[in-house]
Each structure stands twice: as C-alpha cells, then as structure tokens.
Amino acid sequence: MKVKFWGVRGSIPCPGPYTIKYGGNTACIELRFVESNRLIIIDAGSGIRELGNYMMANDLPGGPIKTEIFLTHTHWDHIMGFPFFTPSYVPGTKLKIYGPVSYEDNSLEDSVGGQLTYRYFPVRRTELASEIEYINLKEDQFDLGDGIILTTKYLNHPLLCLGYRFEYRDKVFCTAYDTEPFQNVFCTDIDDPSYNEAMSHEGDQAARAENQRVEKFTAGADLLIYDAQYTQEEYESSKIGWGHSSCEYAIATAKQAGAKRLALFHHEPLRTDDQMDELTEKYCSRDHIGDTDIFFAREGMEIEL
Amino acid sequence: MANPMIEVPITRELRLKRIQDYIFRMPSLSTTVSKVVEICNSPATSPNDLNRVISLDPVLTGRVLKLINSAYYSLVNRATSLTRAIVMLGLNTVKNLALSTSVLESLGGEESFQAFSMDNFWMHSICVGVTAKSLAAIKRVPITDREEYFVAGLLHDLGKIPLNNLFPEEYVHAMEWAELQHVHLYQAENSIFEVDHCMVGEMIAEKWVLSETITDSLFHHHKPVESREENRQMVAIVALANTYANFLEVGSSGDRFPEDPQATHLLEQVGISWSALLDLRETVLSEIEKARIFLQLTPKGVA
Numbered sequence: 107m108k109v110k111f112w113g114v115r116g117s118i119p120c121p122g123p124y125t126i127k128y129g130g131n132t133a134c135i136e137l138r139f140v141e142s143n144r145l146i147i148i149d150a151g152s153g154i155r156e157l158g159n160y161m162m163a164n165d166l167p168g169g170p171i172k173t174e175i176f177l178t179h180t181h182w183d184h185i186m187g188f189p190f191f192t193p194s195y196v197p198g199t200k201l202k203i204y205g206p207v208s209y210e211d212n213s214l215e216d217s218v219g220g221q222l223t224y225r226y227f228p229v230r231r232t233e234l235a236s237e238i239e240y241i242n243l244k245e246d247q248f249d250l251g252d253g254i255i256l257t258t259k260y261l262n263h264p265l266l267c268l269g270y271r272f273e274y275r276d277k278v279f280c281t282a283y284d285t286e287p288f289q290n291v292f293c294t295d296i297d298d299p300s301y302n303e304a305m306s307h308e309g310d311q312a313a314r315a316e317n318q319r320v321e322k323f324t325a326g327a328d329l330l331i332y333d334a335q336y337t338q339e340e341y342e343s344s345k346i347g348w349g350h351s352s353c354e355y356a357i358a359t360a361k362q363a364g365a366k367r368l369a370l371f372h373h374e375p376l377r378t379d380d381q382m383d384e385l386t387e388k389y390c391s392r393d394h395i396g397d398t399d400i401f402f403a404r405e406g407m408e409i410e411l
Numbered sequence: 412m413a414n415p416m417i418e419v420p421i422t423r424e425l426r427l428k429r430i431q432d433y434i435f436r437m438p439s440l441s442t443t444v445s446k447v448v449e450i451c452n453s454p455a456t457s458p459n460d461l462n463r464v465i466s467l468d469p470v471l472t473g474r475v476l477k478l479i480n481s482a483y484y485s486l487v488n489r490a491t492s493l494t495r496a497i498v499m500l501g502l503n504t505v506k507n508l509a510l511s512t513s514v515l516e517s518l519g520g521e522e523s524f525q526a527f528s529m530d531n532f533w534m535h536s537i538c539v540g541v542t543a544k545s546l547a548a549i550k551r552v553p554i555t556d557r558e559e560y561f562v563a564g565l566l567h568d569l570g571k572i573p574l575n576n577l578f579p580e581e582y583v584h585a586m587e588w589a590e591l592q593h594v595h596l597y598q599a600e601n602s603i604f605e606v607d608h609c610m611v612g613e614m615i616a617e618k619w620v621l622s623e624t625i626t627d628s629l630f631h632h633h634k635p636v637e638s639r640e641e642n643r644q645m646v647a648i649v650a651l652a653n654t655y656a657n658f659l660e661v662g663s664s665g666d667r668f669p670e671d672p673q674a675t676h677l678l679e680q681v682g683i684s685w686s687a688l689l690d691l692r693e694t695v696l697s698e699i700e701k702a703r704i705f706l707q708l709t710p711k712g713v714a
Binding site for chain 1: 457462492494495498499500503554555557
C-alpha cells in the first residue's frame with residue numbers, strides 16, 4: 107500500500123505564507139494498491155483537486171479512470187473539493203462514492219452531488235460526464251476484492267462519521283478522524299436536579315465500551331491517521347463535544363493500539379507552520395514516543411506500507 | 412358486481428393485514444409530542460432531557476430503538492437502551508430520529524384514541540414502566556438493566572393502539588363486554604377480533620426488532636408463565652406492575668377489571684409482598700407527577 111496526503115487541514119482550507127510547510131488543504135488521502143492497480147481516495151476535501159490533476163496527468167493516459175472515494179462524513183471540509191475533481195468531468199471515468207448517512211438526512215448523492223447546482227457552482231451534477239455510483243456505508247466489514255478487507259467503525263463526531271480500516275497483505279492502514287473520545291454525556295452531578303443514577307451509570311459504561319471498540323478498531327495499525335486538532339489543554343478548556351481529539355489522546359490511543367506509525371491529522375486551521383514545528387518538538391521527540399513513530403501529517407507526504 | 416351497500420364481515424386475515432399496515436405509520440402520543448419538538452429544536456438540548464422526553468412516549472421509544480437497531484445503522488453492538496444509543500450515535504442523530512419520527516407520525520392525534528383517552532393511556536403506560544423499574548430495583552436487578560424494565564412496562568400495551576384506532580366502535584364494545592362479563596379486556600378482544608393486544612404487541616415488537624425480553628413482555632404480560640424462562644422475571648414484573656396500575660387506577664388503558672385473580676400468583680412469582688408493593692405508591696405517583704411537569708411546555712420567551 108502506498109499512502110499520500112493531499113490535504114491534512116481541518117475545518118477550512120487555509121492557504122498562505124504560514125501554512126506552506128504542512129499545507130492548507132482540507133482532508134484528502136490517496137491509497138494505492140500497486141499490485142492490483144487499485145486507487146482508493148479517502149475524503150474529498152480541497153486536497154482532492156490536486157490529486158485529480160495528478161490523476162489526469164498520470165493515470166488517464168493509461169486508460170479510463172476507475173476509483174473509489176470513501177467519505178468519512180459529509181461535513182463540508184470533507185466534500186468541498188468534489189466539484190473540482192477533474193476526472194469526474196471525463197467520459198469513461200467510473201466513480202464509486204461511499205459514506206455514512208444519518209436517518210432522515212439527505213441522501214449521499216444529494217449531500218455530495220448537491221454542491222453541483224447553479225446556486226453554488228456553474229456546472230450541474232447531471233452534466234458530469236463520468237459514471238458515479240453512491241453507496242451508503244454502515245458499521246461493518248467488507249471484502250473489497252483484490253485481497254483488500256475494509257472494516258468501518260462509527261466515531262464520535264456531531265455528525266455520523268466513519269473510521270476506515272484497510273487490511274491488505276498483512277498490513278493495516280487505519281483512519282480515525284473526525285472524532286473525540288466517547289463521553290458519558292449524561293449528568294453525573296448527584297446534586298443536579300436532572301441527575302439520574304441509572305442514566306449516569308449506563309452512560310459511563312457505554313462510553314467506555316465504545317472507546318474500547320475504537321482501540322480494537324485501530325489495533326496493530328502499520329499506519330494510523332488520527333484526529334489531533336487540539337492540544338489537551340485546548341480540548342479541555344473549550345472544545346469538548348466539538349468532535350475532535352487532542353494530540354495527547356491520539357498518542358495514547360496509538361500506543362494502546364500498538365501502532366507502528368501515527369500520523370497526527372486534521373490540523374487546526376489557525377495553526378501556523380512555526381506552531382506546528384513547536385508541537386512536533388513537543389509531541390514527536392524520541393523520548394516521548396516509545397516504539398511508535400509519530401509525526402504531524404504534511405501535504406505531499408508519501409508513506410509506503 | 413358486489414353491492415357496495417352490503418357490509419362484508421371482516422375476516423381475521425383482513426384485520427391482521429390492516430394492523431400490519433397500521434404499524435408502519437403508527438402515531439406518536441400527542442401528550443409528549445410538543446415537548447419532543449421543543450427539546451429537539453433547542454440548540455442546547457441536554458442529553459438527560461432528550462433521553463427523558465423520548466422515554467416518556469411508548470411509541471417514540473419503540474420507534475427510536477427500532478431505527479437505532481435497524482439495518483439503517485447496523486450497529487455491531489446492539490443498543491438496548493436510549494442512553495446507550497445517545498452515547499454511541501451522538502445527541503444529534505438521536506435528536507433527528509426523535510424529531511422526524513415524532514413530527515411525521517403524530518398526525519393521527521386524538522383520533523387514534525377513541526375508546527379511551529390518550530392521556531389516560533399515557534399515564535397507565537408510565538405507571539407500569541415506573542412500577543416495573545422500582546420492582547426491578549427491589550429485586551436487585553443491576554442498575555444499568557433497569558431501564559429495560561421501564562421500557563418493557565412503558566410499551567406493554569402498545570398493541571392496543573392499532574386495535575383501538577382501526578376498529579374504534581368494536582373496541583368500545585370489547586371494553587363494555589369485558590366489564591359486563593367480568594373478564595380481561597384481552598379476552599374480550601379475542602372474542603370480538605379473534606386477535607388481542609398481546610398478539611398485536613408481538614407483531615409490533617417483531618416489526619420494530621425490539622429485544623426478545625421486551626417482545627415477551629408485550630406478548631405475555633397477561634400470562635407470564637408462557638414466556639421463555641430466561642425472560643420470565645421481567646415479564647412477571649411487568650404483569651405485576653400492570654395489575655398494580657389497574658388497582659391504583661392510575662390512568663387507564665381500558666381494562667376495568669382490577670380484581671385480578673392472578674395477583675397473588677404474580678406476587679409469589681416476583682417474590683414480593685403486597686404491602687411492599689403498596690409502599691411503592693408514593694414513589695410511583697411522584698414519578699408520574701414529575702413526568703407531567705416535565706412535559707408541560709415552556710412558555711414562549713421563557714427558555
């Protein structure tokens with residue numbers, strides 16, 4: 107498996123002089139299975155535009171493009187690049203777009219393809235020349251063929267969001283963003299009038315069980331891409347419930363999982379390159395990380411598993 | 412060509428077909444629906460309030476659990492309670508489920524309850540739920556399992572909703588007949604419809620894929636001995652709670668036969684004395700009162 111980061115930023119693209127080193131594009135990851143000539147894309151944030159251009163120059167000459175896009179969820183920073191994904195305008199291109207959908211919400215096709223309406227964009231989705239199939243995903247395990255096994259896991263985000271675990275030839279590649287630790291959201295203060303003992307206990311148990319399931323989901327990853335938008339201090343001071351984790355939590359999870367490499371991902375858009383370097387110093391120094399290789403994902407970075 | 416003026420007697424098969432169709436679009440109770448909408452539309456919904464408001468409506472509780480456990484989310488770990496569902500799927504997802512279920516389905520409104528009032532049905536259901544949960548506590552059921560007892564009690568009479576709504580005039584007859592003959596309402600239902608609310612309850616539970624214990628509570632709450640052995644404790648507790656609610660005359664779901672000959676047997680089966688049961692009265696009444704106050708709408712402008 108070959109992994110390449112085309113977008114690593116969270117929330118909104120933030121190009122400019124302060125984000126040159128780590129990159130300003132939002133989430134997009136390329137996953138290549140060289141032996142079977144298979145290309146999988148995770149998320150269609152603004153980074154997918156550059157990936158699309160790369161595919162036009164390097165894949166299209168070899169024949170029509172066939173690819174699968176796995177969306178972690180449909181928040182805008184994860185789908186905004188889709189209208190600028192050039193291969194979708196090319197006749198002969200076949201796209202399968204997978205993602206989770208909440209009950210009573212719009213279909214995946216409406217959420218993603220719905221960006222292509224005149225009010226947002228000069229091209230309508232019906233005018234796209236490619237063949238696109240939309241597929242709803244749930245928590246499950248799938249055989250994708252060519253020896254690729256995919257496991258999906260619901261994460262903890264304000265919108266239904268999936269983590270993806272790909273297993274191929276004894277290697278494990280796993281994504282777990284946008285997410286934060288599952289919490290007991292119920293009142294635990296016995297003096298609060300709304301306190302309910304049973305609810306409080308069960309909330310505790312459920313949160314613990316779900317966090318254990320995320321640990322199991324990430325176990326043994328050769329590369330784990332984990333949400334690390336905040337520092338623990340930022341998280342605790344004002345970001346609980348926003349659906350993102352701290353670097354400290356991501357590192358603890360990776361260690362628990364016995365991950366070989368941890369890519370800290372979904373960087374806070376306000377973070378400058380200098381600040382990212384400082385965080386690298388703080389979280390990725392040798393004595394801090396034990397057996398796991400920890401780094402902040404950078405746009406353009408390539409990793410072979 | 413058939414003469415439309417001649418009324419064709421309805422067969423059992425036809426009744427069952429109509430009941431099946433009805434279960435698809437079963438309405439939520441108007442007693443709770445306004446509060447569900449208020450709480451779900453508030454940007455600062457507290458998880459405790461959301462959990463509570465859903466759990467006060469038997470139809471909504473069943474439907475939300477159904478959706479959560481349906482192929483729609485296909486959770487590997489089944490969510491047996493609302494509390495768990497809210498932690499697993501998040502507040503927003505459950506809020507959306509409740510809102511869409513409740514708003515879309517509440518259109519049936521008062522018409523759904525012609526033989527007995529919706530408020531009385533709601534109060535009876537809550538009373539059985541609260542009593543079942545209290546009995547579970549007395550029987551030292553682990554605290555995290557007690558919510559299922561509440562849900563089983565809350566939902567036990569769901570089967571009456573389709574019967575009452577689809578065949579309102581006959582349902583009034585069934586109630587009168589039960590009173591006159593001094594028999595249980597389910598027995599009268601059986602004589603008139605060839606189907607009773609326990610069977611309809613089972614149909615609902617199966618359609619909504621509710622847990623086996625809750626399904627048994629819906630199906631066997633008038634004959635707990637017929638339930639699967641592993642579920643019998645819950646079914647017997649729900650049965651006793653039902654007898655108790657009828658005895659206290661808290662709300663009503665149409666059964667006017669409080670002197671239940673089964674009562675002594677149920678007390679033995681659950682392993683509790685009548686006086687201990689009577690001691691629950693204050694707790695049960697105060698829980699219902701709290702639920703009532705909770706459901707009262709916040710006046711506009713007083714958030």
